[in-house]
Amino acid sequence: MIPDSRPLYSDEDLRTFLLQDDRRGLEILYKKYYAGLYRFAYLLIKREDLSEDIVLEVFFKLWKIRHHLPEKIAFKPYLYKAAKNLAINTLKKLQQDPLTYDCPDDIPSHQADISQLLEVSDLEDKINIAIQLLPPKCQLVFKLSRYEDMTYPEIADYLNISVKTVENQMGKALKKIREHLKPYLSGI
Amino acid sequence: MDIDSSIWNLMAKKITGALSFREEQMLNAWINQNPGGKEISTELEQIWEHAGQKGGIQHVPDEEIVWEKLAHQVNTYEQSMAMKALGRGADHSKTYRKQATRGNRWGPGKLSISRALLVASMIAILVISTVHFSGYKGMNKATSYPVISFSEFNRLPEKNVEISLSSDSLQVYMLPDKSRVWLNKNTRISYPPDFGDSVRSIWLTGEAFFEIQEDRDKPFIISANGSETRVVGTAFNLKAYEKEDPVLTVVNGKVEFSGDKSRKEKLVLIKGERGTFNRKRGRLIKEKNEEDHFLDWKHILVYRKEISFPSNYLRNEARWKKSLINQTEIRGEIHNIASLATYKNVKLRVSYHKKRKKKNHIITVYKSLGPGETISYKYRLADWFGKTQDLRIEVVDASVSKN
Secondary structure (H helix, E strand, O other): OOOOOOOOOOHHHHHHHHHOOOHHHHHHHHHHHHHHHHHHHHHHHOOHHHHHHHHHHHHHHHHHOHHHOOOOOOHHHHHHHHHHHHHHHHHHHOOOOHHHOOOOOOOOOOOOOOOHHHHOOOHHHHHHHHHHOOOHHHHHHHHHHHHOOOOHHHHHHHHOOOHHHHHHHHHHHHHHHHHHHHHHHOOO | OOOOHHHHHHHHHHHHOOOOHHHHHHHHHHHHHOOOHHHHHHHHHHHHHHHHHHOOOOOOOOHHHHHHHHHHHHHHHHHHHHHHHHHOOOOOHHHHHHHHHHOOOOOOOOOOHHHHHHHHHHHHHHOOOOOOOOOOOOOOOOOOOOOOOOOOOOOOOOOOEEEEOOOOOOEEEEOOOOOEEEEOOOOEEEEOOOOOOOOEEEEEEEEEEEEOOOOOOOOEEEEEOOEEEEEOOOEEEEEEOOOOOOEEEEEEOEEEEEOOOOOOOEEEEEOOEEEEEEOOOOEEEEEEOOOOOOOHHHHHHHHHHHHHOHHHHEEEEEEEEEOOOOOEEEEEEEEEOOOOOEEEEEEEEEEEEEOOEEEEEEEEEOOOEOOOOEEEEEEEOOOOOOOEEEEEEEEEEEEEEOO
Protein backbone atom coordinates (compact mmCIF):
# COMPACT_ATOMS: atom_id res chain seq x y z
CA MET A 1 0.00 0.00 0.00
CA ILE A 2 1.02 3.57 -0.56
CA PRO A 3 2.02 5.34 2.63
CA ASP A 4 -0.45 7.79 4.03
CA SER A 5 1.76 10.81 3.61
CA ARG A 6 0.80 11.24 0.02
CA PRO A 7 0.11 14.41 -1.84
CA LEU A 8 -3.52 15.18 -2.37
CA TYR A 9 -4.63 14.21 -5.79
CA SER A 10 -7.43 15.86 -7.66
CA ASP A 11 -10.14 13.81 -9.31
CA GLU A 12 -8.54 14.71 -12.59
CA ASP A 13 -5.16 13.33 -11.50
CA LEU A 14 -6.81 10.14 -10.31
CA ARG A 15 -8.65 9.75 -13.56
CA THR A 16 -5.38 10.17 -15.42
CA PHE A 17 -3.82 7.45 -13.29
CA LEU A 18 -6.67 5.11 -14.09
CA LEU A 19 -6.52 5.86 -17.80
CA GLN A 20 -2.85 5.00 -17.73
CA ASP A 21 -3.59 1.71 -16.00
CA ASP A 22 -1.71 2.99 -13.02
CA ARG A 23 -3.01 1.17 -9.98
CA ARG A 24 -2.02 4.00 -7.73
CA GLY A 25 -5.21 5.64 -8.92
CA LEU A 26 -7.24 2.75 -7.60
CA GLU A 27 -5.25 2.57 -4.41
CA ILE A 28 -5.57 6.24 -3.57
CA LEU A 29 -9.30 6.18 -4.19
CA TYR A 30 -9.60 3.03 -2.14
CA LYS A 31 -7.75 4.51 0.81
CA LYS A 32 -9.77 7.65 0.65
CA TYR A 33 -13.24 6.17 0.39
CA TYR A 34 -13.00 2.62 1.68
CA ALA A 35 -14.19 3.20 5.23
CA GLY A 36 -16.88 5.69 4.26
CA LEU A 37 -18.25 3.46 1.56
CA TYR A 38 -18.23 0.47 3.86
CA ARG A 39 -20.22 2.29 6.50
CA PHE A 40 -22.52 3.68 3.84
CA ALA A 41 -23.16 0.21 2.45
CA TYR A 42 -23.65 -1.10 5.96
CA LEU A 43 -26.26 1.53 6.70
CA LEU A 44 -28.16 0.43 3.63
CA ILE A 45 -27.80 -3.30 3.94
CA LYS A 46 -26.99 -3.93 7.59
CA ARG A 47 -24.83 -6.93 6.97
CA GLU A 48 -21.09 -6.85 7.32
CA ASP A 49 -20.26 -9.53 4.79
CA LEU A 50 -22.46 -7.98 2.10
CA SER A 51 -21.12 -4.51 2.82
CA GLU A 52 -17.61 -5.72 2.22
CA ASP A 53 -18.69 -7.39 -1.02
CA ILE A 54 -20.26 -4.17 -2.16
CA VAL A 55 -17.17 -2.10 -1.48
CA LEU A 56 -15.03 -4.65 -3.31
CA GLU A 57 -17.39 -4.62 -6.24
CA VAL A 58 -17.47 -0.83 -6.42
CA PHE A 59 -13.70 -0.60 -6.77
CA PHE A 60 -13.42 -3.61 -9.01
CA LYS A 61 -15.99 -2.15 -11.37
CA LEU A 62 -14.20 1.17 -11.32
CA TRP A 63 -11.06 -0.60 -12.46
CA LYS A 64 -12.91 -2.45 -15.19
CA ILE A 65 -14.38 0.67 -16.70
CA ARG A 66 -11.38 2.89 -16.06
CA HIS A 67 -10.98 3.76 -19.73
CA HIS A 68 -14.54 4.92 -20.02
CA LEU A 69 -14.83 7.32 -17.13
CA PRO A 70 -16.50 10.62 -17.92
CA GLU A 71 -14.11 13.46 -18.49
CA LYS A 72 -15.02 15.57 -15.48
CA ILE A 73 -15.70 12.83 -13.02
CA ALA A 74 -16.26 13.54 -9.34
CA PHE A 75 -15.27 10.29 -7.71
CA LYS A 76 -17.00 10.72 -4.39
CA PRO A 77 -20.60 10.85 -5.66
CA TYR A 78 -19.70 8.40 -8.37
CA LEU A 79 -18.51 5.78 -5.91
CA TYR A 80 -21.30 6.34 -3.43
CA LYS A 81 -23.92 6.03 -6.12
CA ALA A 82 -22.31 2.86 -7.36
CA ALA A 83 -22.38 1.51 -3.81
CA LYS A 84 -26.00 2.50 -3.43
CA ASN A 85 -26.99 0.78 -6.67
CA LEU A 86 -25.17 -2.36 -5.69
CA ALA A 87 -26.78 -2.31 -2.28
CA ILE A 88 -30.21 -1.95 -3.82
CA ASN A 89 -29.56 -4.81 -6.20
CA THR A 90 -28.40 -6.94 -3.32
CA LEU A 91 -31.45 -6.02 -1.29
CA LYS A 92 -33.70 -6.86 -4.19
CA LYS A 93 -32.16 -10.28 -4.21
CA LEU A 94 -32.85 -10.49 -0.52
CA GLN A 95 -36.29 -9.09 -1.26
CA GLN A 96 -36.01 -6.10 0.99
CA ASP A 97 -35.85 -2.48 0.12
CA PRO A 98 -35.35 -0.03 2.95
CA LEU A 99 -35.42 2.89 0.55
CA THR A 100 -39.05 2.36 -0.32
CA TYR A 101 -40.06 2.73 3.29
CA ASP A 102 -41.38 6.13 4.12
CA CYS A 103 -41.20 7.67 7.49
CA PRO A 104 -44.79 7.55 8.74
CA ASP A 105 -45.22 9.12 12.13
CA ASP A 106 -47.10 6.37 13.87
CA ILE A 107 -45.65 3.12 12.71
CA PRO A 108 -43.16 1.89 15.25
CA SER A 109 -40.00 0.32 13.96
CA HIS A 110 -39.36 -3.31 14.65
CA GLN A 111 -35.66 -2.92 15.13
CA ALA A 112 -35.64 -1.73 18.68
CA ASP A 113 -38.09 -1.74 21.48
CA ILE A 114 -39.20 1.29 23.40
CA SER A 115 -38.85 -0.65 26.65
CA GLN A 116 -35.13 -0.84 25.97
CA LEU A 117 -34.96 2.86 26.65
CA LEU A 118 -35.62 2.11 30.29
CA GLU A 119 -32.99 -0.59 30.47
CA VAL A 120 -29.99 1.57 29.79
CA SER A 121 -28.95 4.34 32.04
CA ASP A 122 -26.45 6.10 29.87
CA LEU A 123 -27.87 8.97 27.82
CA GLU A 124 -25.78 8.06 24.82
CA ASP A 125 -27.13 4.52 24.87
CA LYS A 126 -30.62 5.92 25.13
CA ILE A 127 -30.00 8.14 22.12
CA ASN A 128 -28.75 5.18 20.15
CA ILE A 129 -31.86 3.22 20.96
CA ALA A 130 -33.99 6.19 20.02
CA ILE A 131 -32.23 6.28 16.68
CA GLN A 132 -32.87 2.56 16.25
CA LEU A 133 -36.54 3.25 16.86
CA LEU A 134 -36.73 5.45 13.81
CA PRO A 135 -38.28 4.04 10.63
CA PRO A 136 -35.63 2.75 8.20
CA LYS A 137 -35.48 5.59 5.72
CA CYS A 138 -35.60 8.22 8.42
CA GLN A 139 -32.88 6.42 10.31
CA LEU A 140 -30.72 6.11 7.22
CA VAL A 141 -30.92 9.80 6.41
CA PHE A 142 -30.18 10.73 9.99
CA LYS A 143 -27.19 8.41 10.21
CA LEU A 144 -25.72 9.60 6.94
CA SER A 145 -25.97 13.15 8.18
CA ARG A 146 -24.67 12.46 11.66
CA TYR A 147 -22.07 9.75 11.17
CA GLU A 148 -20.93 10.27 7.64
CA ASP A 149 -20.96 14.06 7.76
CA MET A 150 -22.86 14.19 4.53
CA THR A 151 -24.56 17.37 3.44
CA TYR A 152 -28.24 17.35 2.51
CA PRO A 153 -27.51 17.57 -1.22
CA GLU A 154 -25.06 14.68 -0.92
CA ILE A 155 -27.56 12.49 0.85
CA ALA A 156 -30.22 13.40 -1.69
CA ASP A 157 -27.84 12.62 -4.51
CA TYR A 158 -26.65 9.28 -3.17
CA LEU A 159 -30.08 8.03 -2.23
CA ASN A 160 -31.86 9.40 -5.28
CA ILE A 161 -34.29 11.42 -3.25
CA SER A 162 -34.95 15.15 -3.26
CA VAL A 163 -33.24 17.57 -0.90
CA LYS A 164 -36.70 18.44 0.37
CA THR A 165 -37.23 14.82 1.36
CA VAL A 166 -33.93 14.83 3.21
CA GLU A 167 -35.02 17.95 5.07
CA ASN A 168 -38.32 16.37 6.02
CA GLN A 169 -36.74 13.13 7.12
CA MET A 170 -34.21 14.96 9.24
CA GLY A 171 -36.92 17.05 10.82
CA LYS A 172 -38.97 13.95 11.59
CA ALA A 173 -35.95 12.11 12.90
CA LEU A 174 -35.09 14.78 15.42
CA LYS A 175 -38.68 15.27 16.43
CA LYS A 176 -39.10 11.56 17.14
CA ILE A 177 -35.80 11.12 18.89
CA ARG A 178 -36.66 14.01 21.13
CA GLU A 179 -40.09 12.58 21.85
CA HIS A 180 -38.56 9.33 23.05
CA LEU A 181 -35.94 11.03 25.10
CA LYS A 182 -37.99 13.85 26.50
CA PRO A 183 -38.36 12.27 29.96
CA TYR A 184 -34.61 11.92 30.22
CA LEU A 185 -33.62 15.21 28.66
CA SER A 186 -35.21 17.49 31.19
CA GLY A 187 -32.36 16.86 33.55
CA ILE A 188 -29.72 18.18 31.17
CA MET B 1 -46.66 22.06 22.27
CA ASP B 2 -47.64 21.26 18.72
CA ILE B 3 -44.90 22.33 16.42
CA ASP B 4 -45.20 22.57 12.67
CA SER B 5 -43.03 20.13 10.75
CA SER B 6 -41.36 22.98 8.88
CA ILE B 7 -39.99 24.20 12.21
CA TRP B 8 -38.56 20.77 12.95
CA ASN B 9 -36.95 20.83 9.55
CA LEU B 10 -35.39 24.20 10.29
CA MET B 11 -34.15 22.99 13.67
CA ALA B 12 -32.63 19.94 12.07
CA LYS B 13 -30.95 22.15 9.53
CA LYS B 14 -29.62 24.33 12.25
CA ILE B 15 -27.80 21.57 14.10
CA THR B 16 -26.43 20.06 10.91
CA GLY B 17 -25.23 23.44 9.77
CA ALA B 18 -27.41 23.50 6.68
CA LEU B 19 -29.34 26.60 7.64
CA SER B 20 -29.32 29.52 5.24
CA PHE B 21 -29.27 33.09 6.49
CA ARG B 22 -32.94 33.64 5.64
CA GLU B 23 -33.95 30.38 7.31
CA GLU B 24 -31.98 31.30 10.39
CA GLN B 25 -33.95 34.55 10.63
CA MET B 26 -37.19 32.61 10.27
CA LEU B 27 -36.23 30.16 12.98
CA ASN B 28 -35.07 32.86 15.35
CA ALA B 29 -38.31 34.72 14.84
CA TRP B 30 -40.25 31.59 15.71
CA ILE B 31 -38.15 30.90 18.78
CA ASN B 32 -38.69 34.46 19.99
CA GLN B 33 -42.43 34.08 19.62
CA ASN B 34 -42.70 30.65 21.17
CA PRO B 35 -41.66 30.13 24.74
CA GLY B 36 -39.95 26.77 25.07
CA GLY B 37 -38.63 26.95 21.55
CA LYS B 38 -35.17 27.77 22.74
CA GLU B 39 -35.26 24.84 25.12
CA ILE B 40 -36.15 22.41 22.36
CA SER B 41 -33.39 23.80 20.22
CA THR B 42 -30.88 23.21 23.02
CA GLU B 43 -32.19 19.70 23.61
CA LEU B 44 -31.75 18.82 19.97
CA GLU B 45 -28.20 20.08 20.06
CA GLN B 46 -27.54 17.82 23.03
CA ILE B 47 -29.03 14.87 21.22
CA TRP B 48 -26.97 15.58 18.15
CA GLU B 49 -23.80 15.82 20.09
CA HIS B 50 -24.35 12.71 22.18
CA ALA B 51 -25.56 10.72 19.22
CA GLY B 52 -22.13 10.99 17.72
CA GLN B 53 -20.27 9.39 20.56
CA LYS B 54 -21.47 5.82 20.52
CA GLY B 55 -23.34 5.78 17.29
CA GLY B 56 -22.29 4.78 13.84
CA ILE B 57 -20.68 1.55 13.00
CA GLN B 58 -17.89 0.63 15.28
CA HIS B 59 -16.29 -1.96 13.16
CA VAL B 60 -14.93 -1.51 9.67
CA PRO B 61 -12.99 -4.50 8.37
CA ASP B 62 -9.28 -4.02 8.05
CA GLU B 63 -8.45 -1.85 5.09
CA GLU B 64 -5.40 -3.87 4.10
CA ILE B 65 -7.19 -7.19 4.14
CA VAL B 66 -9.96 -5.97 1.88
CA TRP B 67 -7.36 -4.31 -0.35
CA GLU B 68 -5.60 -7.64 -0.77
CA LYS B 69 -8.86 -9.16 -1.90
CA LEU B 70 -9.40 -6.34 -4.34
CA ALA B 71 -5.87 -6.58 -5.71
CA HIS B 72 -6.34 -10.28 -6.23
CA GLN B 73 -9.60 -9.71 -8.06
CA VAL B 74 -7.99 -7.09 -10.29
CA ASN B 75 -5.01 -9.32 -11.06
CA THR B 76 -7.18 -12.24 -12.02
CA TYR B 77 -9.26 -9.99 -14.21
CA GLU B 78 -6.23 -8.49 -15.96
CA GLN B 79 -4.83 -11.93 -16.66
CA SER B 80 -8.08 -13.11 -18.15
CA MET B 81 -8.27 -9.99 -20.32
CA ALA B 82 -4.74 -10.56 -21.55
CA MET B 83 -5.62 -14.14 -22.43
CA LYS B 84 -8.67 -12.99 -24.31
CA ALA B 85 -6.68 -10.44 -26.26
CA LEU B 86 -4.28 -13.17 -27.32
CA GLY B 87 -7.00 -15.57 -28.27
CA ARG B 88 -8.96 -13.24 -30.48
CA GLY B 89 -8.54 -14.13 -34.09
CA ALA B 90 -11.29 -12.19 -35.77
CA ASP B 91 -11.10 -8.98 -37.70
CA HIS B 92 -12.53 -6.29 -35.49
CA SER B 93 -13.05 -3.57 -38.01
CA LYS B 94 -16.74 -4.38 -38.15
CA THR B 95 -17.17 -3.97 -34.45
CA TYR B 96 -15.40 -0.66 -34.68
CA ARG B 97 -17.84 0.58 -37.25
CA LYS B 98 -20.88 -0.49 -35.37
CA GLN B 99 -19.73 1.19 -32.24
CA ALA B 100 -18.74 4.34 -34.00
CA THR B 101 -22.12 4.80 -35.63
CA ARG B 102 -23.89 4.21 -32.40
CA GLY B 103 -21.80 6.80 -30.72
CA ASN B 104 -20.48 4.59 -27.99
CA ARG B 105 -17.12 5.12 -26.52
CA TRP B 106 -14.46 2.58 -26.39
CA GLY B 107 -10.77 2.52 -25.96
CA PRO B 108 -8.16 -0.09 -26.52
CA GLY B 109 -8.74 -1.23 -22.99
CA LYS B 110 -8.36 -4.78 -24.10
CA LEU B 111 -4.77 -4.27 -25.08
CA SER B 112 -2.25 -5.20 -22.51
CA ILE B 113 0.05 -2.52 -21.22
CA SER B 114 3.06 -3.67 -23.17
CA ARG B 115 1.08 -3.60 -26.36
CA ALA B 116 -0.24 -0.17 -25.73
CA LEU B 117 3.28 1.04 -25.15
CA LEU B 118 4.35 -0.63 -28.34
CA VAL B 119 1.62 1.12 -30.22
CA ALA B 120 2.57 4.33 -28.58
CA SER B 121 6.19 3.97 -29.51
CA MET B 122 5.23 3.07 -33.05
CA ILE B 123 3.34 6.29 -33.30
CA ALA B 124 6.41 8.12 -32.21
CA ILE B 125 8.48 6.37 -34.83
CA LEU B 126 6.03 6.78 -37.63
CA VAL B 127 4.94 10.31 -37.11
CA ILE B 128 7.56 12.87 -37.91
CA SER B 129 7.30 14.84 -34.80
CA THR B 130 9.35 16.90 -32.45
CA VAL B 131 7.66 15.36 -29.45
CA HIS B 132 9.97 13.02 -27.66
CA PHE B 133 8.18 9.95 -26.52
CA SER B 134 9.47 8.68 -23.26
CA GLY B 135 6.84 6.15 -22.38
CA TYR B 136 5.01 6.26 -19.12
CA LYS B 137 6.69 8.28 -16.43
CA GLY B 138 3.93 9.56 -14.29
CA MET B 139 0.81 11.50 -14.60
CA ASN B 140 2.19 14.62 -16.19
CA LYS B 141 3.42 12.73 -19.19
CA ALA B 142 1.31 12.12 -22.18
CA THR B 143 -1.14 9.33 -21.63
CA SER B 144 -0.58 6.17 -23.54
CA TYR B 145 -4.30 5.58 -23.87
CA PRO B 146 -6.77 7.53 -25.88
CA VAL B 147 -9.24 9.66 -24.09
CA ILE B 148 -12.40 9.50 -26.06
CA SER B 149 -15.39 11.39 -24.95
CA PHE B 150 -18.74 11.83 -26.51
CA SER B 151 -20.48 14.70 -24.90
CA GLU B 152 -23.55 12.90 -23.65
CA PHE B 153 -24.37 11.86 -27.15
CA ASN B 154 -27.10 9.43 -26.27
CA ARG B 155 -28.93 11.58 -23.83
CA LEU B 156 -28.67 14.97 -25.44
CA PRO B 157 -29.16 14.48 -29.16
CA GLU B 158 -29.15 18.18 -29.89
CA LYS B 159 -25.56 18.42 -28.79
CA ASN B 160 -22.68 17.78 -31.12
CA VAL B 161 -20.85 14.54 -30.99
CA GLU B 162 -17.34 15.22 -29.84
CA ILE B 163 -14.46 12.88 -30.20
CA SER B 164 -11.15 13.85 -28.78
CA LEU B 165 -8.00 11.80 -28.74
CA SER B 166 -5.13 12.30 -26.37
CA SER B 167 -1.51 12.05 -27.35
CA ASP B 168 -0.30 8.68 -28.55
CA SER B 169 -3.61 7.32 -29.61
CA LEU B 170 -5.29 6.71 -32.90
CA GLN B 171 -8.76 5.66 -33.84
CA VAL B 172 -10.89 5.13 -36.85
CA TYR B 173 -14.55 6.11 -36.80
CA MET B 174 -17.54 5.63 -38.97
CA LEU B 175 -19.48 8.87 -39.31
CA PRO B 176 -23.29 8.96 -39.57
CA ASP B 177 -23.13 9.07 -43.38
CA LYS B 178 -20.84 6.00 -43.44
CA SER B 179 -17.79 8.10 -44.22
CA ARG B 180 -14.75 6.91 -42.41
CA VAL B 181 -12.33 9.07 -40.54
CA TRP B 182 -8.96 8.16 -39.08
CA LEU B 183 -7.91 10.43 -36.27
CA ASN B 184 -4.32 11.08 -35.38
CA LYS B 185 -3.20 11.81 -31.82
CA ASN B 186 -4.29 15.01 -30.08
CA THR B 187 -7.09 15.38 -32.55
CA ARG B 188 -10.60 16.53 -31.92
CA ILE B 189 -13.63 16.41 -34.16
CA SER B 190 -17.18 17.42 -33.53
CA TYR B 191 -20.31 17.12 -35.62
CA PRO B 192 -24.09 17.16 -35.26
CA PRO B 193 -25.34 13.68 -34.33
CA ASP B 194 -27.04 13.06 -37.66
CA PHE B 195 -25.20 15.69 -39.66
CA GLY B 196 -27.22 18.53 -41.12
CA ASP B 197 -30.10 18.35 -43.57
CA SER B 198 -28.41 20.15 -46.42
CA VAL B 199 -24.74 19.68 -45.69
CA ARG B 200 -22.57 17.34 -43.69
CA SER B 201 -20.54 19.60 -41.44
CA ILE B 202 -17.74 18.65 -39.15
CA TRP B 203 -15.11 20.55 -37.16
CA LEU B 204 -11.55 19.41 -36.86
CA THR B 205 -8.49 20.30 -34.84
CA GLY B 206 -5.55 18.06 -35.41
CA GLU B 207 -4.95 15.59 -38.19
CA ALA B 208 -7.38 13.26 -39.85
CA PHE B 209 -7.69 11.15 -42.93
CA PHE B 210 -11.13 11.12 -44.51
CA GLU B 211 -12.76 8.60 -46.78
CA ILE B 212 -15.97 10.36 -47.69
CA GLN B 213 -19.06 8.59 -48.92
CA GLU B 214 -20.32 10.15 -52.10
CA ASP B 215 -23.50 12.19 -51.72
CA ARG B 216 -23.95 14.84 -54.40
CA ASP B 217 -26.88 16.47 -52.64
CA LYS B 218 -25.06 16.94 -49.38
CA PRO B 219 -21.55 18.31 -49.63
CA PHE B 220 -19.21 17.34 -46.83
CA ILE B 221 -17.71 20.42 -45.20
CA ILE B 222 -14.80 20.39 -42.80
CA SER B 223 -13.96 23.51 -40.85
CA ALA B 224 -10.44 23.44 -39.48
CA ASN B 225 -8.34 26.28 -38.14
CA GLY B 226 -9.92 28.89 -40.34
CA SER B 227 -9.88 26.74 -43.44
CA GLU B 228 -12.84 25.17 -45.10
CA THR B 229 -12.79 21.98 -47.15
CA ARG B 230 -15.66 20.94 -49.36
CA VAL B 231 -16.04 17.58 -50.99
CA VAL B 232 -18.64 15.34 -52.44
CA GLY B 233 -16.94 11.99 -52.13
CA THR B 234 -13.23 11.36 -51.99
CA ALA B 235 -10.26 10.53 -49.80
CA PHE B 236 -7.77 12.98 -48.39
CA ASN B 237 -5.65 13.88 -45.41
CA LEU B 238 -6.21 17.12 -43.53
CA LYS B 239 -3.65 18.28 -41.03
CA ALA B 240 -4.82 21.27 -39.01
CA TYR B 241 -3.36 21.27 -35.53
CA GLU B 242 -3.83 24.36 -33.47
CA LYS B 243 -1.18 26.99 -34.20
CA GLU B 244 -0.37 25.31 -37.50
CA ASP B 245 -1.39 26.18 -41.00
CA PRO B 246 -3.90 23.66 -42.32
CA VAL B 247 -2.49 21.32 -44.97
CA LEU B 248 -4.71 19.22 -47.16
CA THR B 249 -3.35 16.33 -49.23
CA VAL B 250 -5.61 14.58 -51.68
CA VAL B 251 -5.39 10.85 -52.22
CA ASN B 252 -8.40 10.40 -54.44
CA GLY B 253 -11.02 12.50 -56.18
CA LYS B 254 -11.47 16.25 -56.12
CA VAL B 255 -11.52 18.56 -53.13
CA GLU B 256 -12.34 22.23 -52.71
CA PHE B 257 -10.15 23.99 -50.20
CA SER B 258 -10.60 27.56 -49.07
CA GLY B 259 -9.47 29.98 -46.41
CA ASP B 260 -12.80 31.01 -45.04
CA LYS B 261 -16.51 30.56 -45.21
CA SER B 262 -17.06 33.14 -47.97
CA ARG B 263 -14.90 31.00 -50.25
CA LYS B 264 -13.98 34.02 -52.36
CA GLU B 265 -10.72 32.35 -53.05
CA LYS B 266 -10.58 28.61 -53.31
CA LEU B 267 -8.37 25.84 -54.56
CA VAL B 268 -9.54 22.80 -56.38
CA LEU B 269 -7.18 19.99 -55.54
CA ILE B 270 -6.92 16.60 -57.17
CA LYS B 271 -5.03 13.40 -56.49
CA GLY B 272 -1.40 14.02 -55.64
CA GLU B 273 -1.89 17.69 -54.90
CA ARG B 274 -1.53 19.51 -51.66
CA GLY B 275 -3.02 22.77 -50.45
CA THR B 276 -1.80 24.89 -47.56
CA PHE B 277 -3.69 27.75 -45.99
CA ASN B 278 -1.30 30.41 -44.76
CA ARG B 279 -3.37 31.90 -41.97
CA LYS B 280 -1.12 34.90 -41.39
CA ARG B 281 -1.37 36.19 -44.91
CA GLY B 282 -4.75 34.62 -45.60
CA ARG B 283 -3.38 32.99 -48.71
CA LEU B 284 -3.82 29.59 -50.25
CA ILE B 285 -0.90 27.71 -51.72
CA LYS B 286 -1.26 24.81 -54.08
CA GLU B 287 1.63 22.47 -54.83
CA LYS B 288 2.45 18.95 -55.83
CA ASN B 289 2.67 16.64 -52.88
CA GLU B 290 6.31 15.56 -52.53
CA GLU B 291 5.89 14.02 -49.10
CA ASP B 292 5.60 10.27 -49.45
CA HIS B 293 5.07 9.55 -45.81
CA PHE B 294 2.19 11.84 -45.02
CA LEU B 295 -0.07 8.90 -44.31
CA ASP B 296 2.34 6.90 -42.21
CA TRP B 297 0.56 7.86 -39.03
CA LYS B 298 -2.55 6.12 -40.27
CA HIS B 299 -0.82 2.77 -40.60
CA ILE B 300 -0.52 2.47 -36.91
CA LEU B 301 -4.01 1.03 -37.06
CA VAL B 302 -2.75 -1.69 -39.30
CA TYR B 303 0.07 -2.28 -36.92
CA ARG B 304 -2.25 -2.57 -34.00
CA LYS B 305 -4.22 -5.23 -35.77
CA GLU B 306 -1.04 -7.00 -36.68
CA ILE B 307 0.17 -7.19 -33.13
CA SER B 308 -3.23 -8.23 -31.83
CA PHE B 309 -3.78 -11.13 -34.19
CA PRO B 310 -0.38 -12.53 -35.15
CA SER B 311 -1.73 -15.76 -36.55
CA ASN B 312 -3.67 -13.86 -39.21
CA TYR B 313 -0.42 -12.55 -40.63
CA LEU B 314 1.65 -15.71 -40.59
CA ARG B 315 1.40 -18.09 -43.50
CA ASN B 316 2.71 -21.57 -43.09
CA GLU B 317 3.64 -23.99 -45.84
CA ALA B 318 4.95 -27.42 -45.00
CA ARG B 319 5.86 -30.72 -46.62
CA TRP B 320 6.54 -34.03 -44.95
CA LYS B 321 7.77 -37.48 -45.78
CA LYS B 322 8.73 -40.67 -44.02
CA SER B 323 12.46 -41.05 -43.63
CA LEU B 324 14.46 -44.25 -44.11
CA ILE B 325 13.80 -45.22 -40.53
CA ASN B 326 10.05 -44.64 -40.98
CA GLN B 327 10.00 -41.34 -39.12
CA THR B 328 8.00 -38.39 -40.39
CA GLU B 329 10.12 -35.38 -41.24
CA ILE B 330 8.44 -32.05 -41.62
CA ARG B 331 9.98 -29.12 -43.43
CA GLY B 332 8.18 -25.90 -43.62
CA GLU B 333 8.35 -22.17 -44.10
CA ILE B 334 6.59 -19.44 -42.24
CA HIS B 335 6.01 -16.26 -44.12
CA ASN B 336 5.21 -12.99 -42.37
CA ILE B 337 2.73 -11.11 -44.53
CA ALA B 338 2.29 -8.25 -42.07
CA SER B 339 3.42 -4.87 -43.25
CA LEU B 340 4.83 -3.57 -39.99
CA ALA B 341 4.98 -6.16 -37.25
CA THR B 342 7.91 -8.42 -36.49
CA TYR B 343 7.06 -11.70 -34.84
CA LYS B 344 8.99 -14.29 -32.90
CA ASN B 345 8.26 -17.49 -30.99
CA VAL B 346 5.82 -18.65 -33.61
CA LYS B 347 3.76 -21.48 -32.19
CA LEU B 348 2.66 -24.20 -34.59
CA ARG B 349 0.19 -26.91 -33.86
CA VAL B 350 1.08 -30.22 -35.44
CA SER B 351 -1.80 -32.63 -35.38
CA TYR B 352 -2.08 -36.10 -36.89
CA HIS B 353 -3.70 -39.48 -36.44
CA LYS B 354 -1.69 -42.43 -35.35
CA LYS B 355 -3.41 -45.75 -34.94
CA ARG B 356 -6.73 -43.90 -35.00
CA LYS B 357 -5.67 -41.77 -32.10
CA LYS B 358 -5.39 -38.04 -32.49
CA LYS B 359 -2.07 -36.53 -31.54
CA ASN B 360 -1.22 -32.89 -30.98
CA HIS B 361 2.08 -31.18 -30.59
CA ILE B 362 2.81 -27.53 -30.19
CA ILE B 363 6.17 -26.56 -31.55
CA THR B 364 7.75 -23.17 -31.26
CA VAL B 365 9.94 -21.53 -33.84
CA TYR B 366 11.95 -19.01 -31.89
CA LYS B 367 13.59 -17.03 -34.69
CA SER B 368 12.33 -13.55 -35.24
CA LEU B 369 10.52 -12.80 -38.44
CA GLY B 370 10.32 -9.30 -39.91
CA PRO B 371 7.61 -8.02 -42.24
CA GLY B 372 7.77 -9.84 -45.57
CA GLU B 373 10.38 -12.30 -44.31
CA THR B 374 10.28 -16.07 -44.46
CA ILE B 375 11.88 -18.55 -42.11
CA SER B 376 12.12 -22.29 -42.49
CA TYR B 377 11.92 -24.96 -39.85
CA LYS B 378 12.29 -28.72 -39.51
CA TYR B 379 10.55 -31.10 -37.18
CA ARG B 380 10.47 -34.84 -36.69
CA LEU B 381 7.65 -36.86 -35.24
CA ALA B 382 8.18 -39.82 -32.95
CA ASP B 383 6.19 -42.13 -35.17
CA TRP B 384 8.59 -44.85 -36.21
CA PHE B 385 6.16 -47.67 -35.59
CA GLY B 386 2.98 -46.92 -37.38
CA LYS B 387 1.12 -45.17 -40.04
CA THR B 388 0.67 -41.45 -39.71
CA GLN B 389 -2.40 -39.87 -41.22
CA ASP B 390 -4.11 -36.52 -41.57
CA LEU B 391 -1.05 -34.54 -40.72
CA ARG B 392 -1.82 -30.86 -40.30
CA ILE B 393 0.27 -27.91 -39.31
CA GLU B 394 -1.14 -24.54 -38.45
CA VAL B 395 0.01 -21.34 -36.84
CA VAL B 396 -1.59 -20.89 -33.45
CA ASP B 397 0.07 -17.84 -32.09
CA ALA B 398 3.23 -15.78 -31.98
CA SER B 399 4.64 -13.06 -29.85
CA VAL B 400 5.48 -9.64 -31.13
CA SER B 401 9.10 -8.71 -31.33
CA LYS B 402 9.89 -5.15 -30.38
CA ASN B 403 12.78 -4.87 -32.81
